[in-house]
Structure formats: structure tokens, C-alpha cells
Amino acid sequence: MxxxxxxxxxxxxxxxxxxxxxxxxxxxxxxxxxxxxxxxxxxxxxxxxxxxxxxxxxxxxxxxxxxxxxxxxxxxxxxxxxxYHFEPDVVADLIALLAQKNLLHRCSISGLKALYFARNAPEDFKQLITKHNYEWQEIEDLTQLPDDRFTILTLDVPEIDIQALVAELNATGKGSARAVSSGFNFIDIVHPSxxxxxxxxxxxxxxxxxxxxxxxxxxxxxxxxxxxxxxxxxxxxxxxxxxxxxxxxxxxxxxxxxxxxxxxxxxxx
CATH class of the missing domain: 3.40.50.1000 (HAD superfamily/HAD-like)
Structure with missing residues (x-):
């Protein structure tokens, strides 16, 4: 049937x-x-x-x-x-943590208008994320983001303890952002809902x-x-x-x- x-x-x-x-x-x-x-x-x-x-x-x-x-x-x-998008202060806190850990060059941030990544990002990272995102912008510094509403941060972090970083990101997000391992050295940070x-x-x-x-x-x-x-x-x-x-x-x-x-x-x- x-x-x-x-x-x-x-x-x-x-x-x-x-x-x-x-x-x-x-x-x-x-x-x-x-x-x-x-x-x-x-x-x-x-x-x-x-x-x-x-x-x-x-x-x-x-x-x-x-x-x-x-x-x-x-x-x-x-x-x-x-x-569902992040509050600006949540994005700022997450970016500050990633900057402290020298990981911003391996991070992309998606907004409703486009996806953003740093000009100094490695070529392999750029190729991978531009394959899956058609509207994107290279910007000088992710700490100076354009006007947009941000929905997801994606990290490509080889040779790093993924679970430890996920735990630290979740602590920084304080319940307003949720980090999850998505395999192949990637971490997605999304709205908790x-x-x-x-x-x-x-x-x-x-x-x-x-x-x-x-x-x-x-x-x-x-x-x-x-x-x-x-x-x-x-x-x-x-x-x-x-x-x-x-x-x-x-x-x-x-x-x-x-x-x-x-x-x-x-x-x-």
C-alpha cells in the first residue's frame, strides 16, 4: 500500500x-x-x-x-x-575568540546578502566555500563586517582539537549560538533554534x-x-x-x- x-x-x-x-x-x-x-x-x-x-x-x-x-x-x-540570525554582540564575541586563536583566516560568515571571508584566507578554503556559495565577498577584516544579518559561521580547522574548540565556542555563545562539528575538520556555528x-x-x-x-x-x-x-x-x-x-x-x-x-x-x- x-x-x-x-x-x-x-x-x-x-x-x-x-x-x-x-x-x-x-x-x-x-x-x-x-x-x-x-x-x-x-x-x-x-x-x-x-x-x-x-x-x-x-x-x-x-x-x-x-x-x-x-x-x-x-x-x-x-x-x-x-x-534566524545572530544578535550583533554574539557575532562580535565569536569573532573576538577566533581572532584570539588566530583562526579568522579559516572562517566564513554567511549573511542574508552574501557570504564573507577574509582576503588572507588560504586558497583551498576560498575554493571550497565559493563552490557552495554563489553570493560572496572578500573583505579585508572579519572584525569589520558590512551591514547584514548573519545566519551561520563556518570554520575549517585542520590539526585542531575539534571537540575542545566546539566546547569553547559554545561557552562563548552563552546559549545564543550553537557550534557543531560537521565532519571533515569543519565546524558550523548556528542560531540555537x-x-x-x-x-x-x-x-x-x-x-x-x-x-x-x-x-x-x-x-x-x-x-x-x-x-x-x-x-x-x-x-x-x-x-x-x-x-x-x-x-x-x-x-x-x-x-x-x-x-x-x-x-x-x-x-x-
Missing amino acids: QPRIKFIAFDMDGTFLNSQNDYDRKRFADIWEQLQKRGIRVAAISGNQYQQIRSFFPDIHEQMTIVSEVGSVIVENGERIAE VNKGVAMDFLAKRWQIEPSEIMAFGDSDNDLEMLAYAGYSYAMAGSPESVCQAAKFQAPSNDVSGVLQVIEEMVLS
């Missing part, structure tokens, strides 16, 4: 997108059209910047919902309907949809709350054990369009 699904959400990197950072566009276009006819909501939910996620859906981004920066910004039909599960709950209540009517797909630890929330949650093949435990089912790999396969078989067939 097919589930009655009213809302489908998917992470982007490692989930919806393949290893070539793309997806089967014709196949998805056909699926999208069928989902629209059935009144099924669709949301891309990612840690990446809104402008970057939007670029993958040039023809339909104003008809879909996009949740960016791990849930910090929610855009529906091209309009921002929710955002932010995660993908919170964003999904916000949308479900807005649309009057029950968790049992939601299908979600993910592959990493920042998907855990979303996968736990959705009644039909799928870990992509090859996901870490923590993700597989949080999800109720497993989907084929992102390199064989696993998300699209499951939607076709479980929702549209």
Missing part, C-alpha cells in the same frame, strides 16, 4: 545531487509536474546558501520551497517567510501536514532531526551509521538518482 504523502523534502549534496554536482533534470522535471498536479509540496533543505540552492532550479525556484543554511532561512514561492527538523516542523504546521504525510531524504548528521521527524525518512546508500539509524528506510545512492527512484516507486507509481 502506498503512503499518502503531502510533502517531500530532500537534502542537496550527497542526497539529491550526484557526485558531479548535478541531477537528472529531465527526469525531475517530469516528476515535478506530476507532484504539482497532485498538490504535493516539495522543499530542498540544505546547509548551503539560498542563492546556490536556487541556481539548481532555474525554471521552478519560485514555485518551490528552499530552506538554506541548515534551516536559518526559509523561502516559499520566492519570498522569505522565516529567518536552528536545525532541519525545526524547519520541517515549521513548514508542516504552516501547511497543516502531519509528520506521517512527509517523505524526507538525507545523508549526513545535519539531516538527523529532519529524518527523525518525517514519517517516511530515507538514508541514502552509503550514509553514516548515525544517519541510517535516524532514518526509517534506505534509498539507492545519489549517483543513481535514489531520491527520484523512491518518489517514482512510492508516490507516483
Whole structure:
């Protein structure tokens, strides 16, 4: 028996997108059209910047919902309907700590207008963050930020005790910022109320949809709350054990369009 699904959400990197950072566009276009006819909501939910996620859906981004920066910004039909940003003094305290530890050159700060990083950042760091952020600015000094509302700080800190730094950042944040290890020597610092599960709950209540009517797909630890929330949650093949435990089912790999396969078989067939 097919589930009655009213809302489908998917992470982007490692989930919806393949290893070539793309997806089967014709196949998805056909699926999208069928989902629209059935009144099924669709949301891309990612840690990446809104402008970057939007670029993958040039023809339909104003008809879909996009949740960016791990849930910090929610855009529906091209309009921002929710955002979570830091108070200025919290950002200043975090930057002061990073400056004291000589880590500002390996930090980027996302705002609603753009992502910012220091001109003296290493080239490998610049290449990595500009790949996932389409609106960005190099600035001389992160202690002198432009006028913006800031949603997430990202650190790339190889050869450092990650857990010790996370603990120190959380102490500095004083409950107004939450630092989490995101793997591969990265730390994300977000608003304490932010995660993908919170964003999904916000949308479900807005649309009057029950968790049992939601299908979600993910592959990493920042998907855990979303996968736990959705009644039909799928870990992509090859996901870490923590993700597989949080999800109720497993989907084929992102390199064989696993998300699209499951939607076709479980929702549209």
C-alpha cells in the first residue's frame, strides 16, 4: 500500500545531487509536474546558501520551497517567510575568540546578502566555500563586517582539537549560538533554534501536514532531526551509521538518482 504523502523534502549534496554536482533534470522535471498536479509540496533543505540552492532550479525556484543554511532561512514561492540570525554582540564575541586563536583566516560568515571571508584566507578554503556559495565577498577584516544579518559561521580547522574548540565556542555563545562539528575538520556555528527538523516542523504546521504525510531524504548528521521527524525518512546508500539509524528506510545512492527512484516507486507509481 502506498503512503499518502503531502510533502517531500530532500537534502542537496550527497542526497539529491550526484557526485558531479548535478541531477537528472529531465527526469525531475517530469516528476515535478506530476507532484504539482497532485498538490504535493516539495522543499530542498540544505546547509548551503539560498542563492546556490536556487541556481539548481532555474525554471521552478519560485514555485518551490528552499530552506538554506541548515534551516536559518526559509523561502516559499520566492519570498522569505522565516529567518534566524545572530544578535550583533554574539557575532562580535565569536569573532573576538577566533581572532584570539588566530583562526579568522579559516572562517566564513554567511549573511542574508552574501557570504564573507577574509582576503588572507588560504586558497583551498576560498575554493571550497565559493563552490557552495554563489553570493560572496572578500573583505579585508572579519572584525569589520558590512551591514547584514548573519545566519551561520563556518570554520575549517585542520590539526585542531575539534571537540575542545566546539566546547569553547559554545561557552562563548552563552546559549545564543550553537557550534557543531560537521565532519571533515569543519565546524558550523548556528542560531540555537536552528536545525532541519525545526524547519520541517515549521513548514508542516504552516501547511497543516502531519509528520506521517512527509517523505524526507538525507545523508549526513545535519539531516538527523529532519529524518527523525518525517514519517517516511530515507538514508541514502552509503550514509553514516548515525544517519541510517535516524532514518526509517534506505534509498539507492545519489549517483543513481535514489531520491527520484523512491518518489517514482512510492508516490507516483
